[in-house]
Amino acid sequence: MFDFIPLSVPSIQGNEWKYVKECLDKEWVSSAGSYVDEFERRIADFTGVRYAIACVNGTAALHVALKLAGVRSGDAVIVPTLTFIAPVNAIRYLNADPVFMDSDDFYNIDIEKTLEFIRSQTVYKNGATFHTTTGKKVSAIVPVHVFGNAVDLDSLLDVCKERNIVVVEDATESMGTIYKMGRVAGKHAGTIGKLGCLSFNGNKIITTGGGGMILTDDTDYAEKAKYITTQAKNDNIRYVHNEIGYNFRLTNVQAAIGVAQLENLNRYLGIKKKNYLQYKQGIDRIPGLHLADTPDYAENNLWMYALQINKAVYGIDREQLMRLFDQQEIQTRPVWHLNHRQKPYRDCYGYQIKKAAFLHETTLNIPCSTGLKSEEIERIISCLEKR
Numbered sequence: 001m002f003d004f005i006p007l008s009v010p011s012i013q014g015n016e017w018k019y020v021k022e023c024l025d026k027e028w029v030s031s032a033g034s035y036v037d038e039f040e041r042r043i044a045d046f047t048g049v050r051y052a053i054a055c056v057n058g059t060a061a062l063h064v065a066l067k068l069a070g071v072r073s074g075d076a077v078i079v080p081t082l083t084f085i086a087p088v089n090a091i092r093y094l095n096a097d098p099v100f101m102d103s104d105d106f107y108n109i110d111i112e113k114t115l116e117f118i119r120s121q122t123v124y125k126n127g128a129t130f131h132t133t134t135g136k137k138v139s140a141i142v143p144v145h146v147f148g149n150a151v152d153l154d155s156l157l158d159v160c161k162e163r164n165i166v167v168v169e170d171a172t173e174s175m176g177t178i179y180k181m182g183r184v185a186g187k188h189a190g191t192i193g194k195l196g197c198l199s200f201n202g203n204k205i206i207t208t209g210g211g212g213m214i215l216t217d218d219t220d221y222a223e224k225a226k227y228i229t230t231q232a233k234n235d236n237i238r239y240v241h242n243e244i245g246y247n248f249r250l251t252n253v254q255a256a257i258g259v260a261q262l263e264n265l266n267r268y269l270g271i272k273k274k275n276y277l278q279y280k281q282g283i284d285r286i287p288g289l290h291l292a293d294t295p296d297y298a299e300n301n302l303w304m305y306a307l308q309i310n311k312a313v314y315g316i317d318r319e320q321l322m323r324l325f326d327q328q329e330i331q332t333r334p335v336w337h338l339n340h341r342q343k344p345y346r347d348c349y350g351y352q353i354k355k356a357a358f359l360h361e362t363t364l365n366i367p368c369s370t371g372l373k374s375e376e377i378e379r380i381i382s383c384l385e386k387r
């Protein structure tokens, strides 16, 4: 029998126990504790942003960020079809509609097609952009940094500014990804748009069990984010609420885990890179297989590894390979079902989607935990060689 190798599990080996114990000893377990503020401060310092506002999870962060960005009922929001469904759902929570975009070579939103869509399929009037087919106002775009790969944002920013389309980055998978080139060089993914969102779900590069963060340089957005994620209290002694708020703030116990995890983030980034290189060396020499490359304009966090399968050369397809790994107790996952094909979103507009479908059919995500051992990677590679 083999030891099971999971796809992506956290590594809890730092000060997590110590900081959580401190919360429990002091009986500060809910969202009012000092670790929540400290986690926000440390995330802001790490990413170089002015404000970080903690949320219960990345989906809630996206929901609030889109609301702050001005997305209203009946609007349209541009989003890639190839992504975990959370940003698409967040758009729908606001009764807006997604406009689905295709993917580029790095699984990210295809910026060229997006610009082409904005230029050819929308009109600009009275300070806003309208989709000509549906008549809907395109109020925002959600570039998702898929698998930690930085989206080519540099090319998008000017057009979005000209067209008054607010950029809300989904950086839930890209904590630690930093741009190296262009105007955004030196900036972290999630800190370039007006608002950015992180996730600390259990499978992410650092975790709080469940958690998220809104990043912004804008004081008004930051104040409003804190206000609506804490039930929109205008007077927190007399319980006066002038708006509809949400109970979306992270708890102290979760934030304590986050502070401890953050202390190890640079080490995790190093491990992700080392493991990626070991995989790459082994995989790229197998005919018909390729470990997906990452864009050279950023130092990517290499959160998730994407194995690309050319069935004509390799002999078996993604589904067959997944079953084979399953028999070997190695957990793998196909890329998410494309969102323009998901039941709730089938009627929504999609713009010339081709590559996303190809990537979806030919990609398998393979184990990427920071606790992955070199021998385990060798075992995975030898499975691929023998199949």
Ligand SMILES: Cc1ncc(COP(=O)(O)O)c(C=O)c1O
Residues within 6 Å of the ligand: 057, 058, 059, 060, 083, 084, 086, 087, 144, 170, 172, 173, 198, 199, 200, 201, 210, 211, 212
């Ligand atoms: C691309 C993407 N967006 C949003 C989310 C939502 O984050 P959470 O699970 O913290 O709600 C996730 C992951 O879970 C994700 O992968």
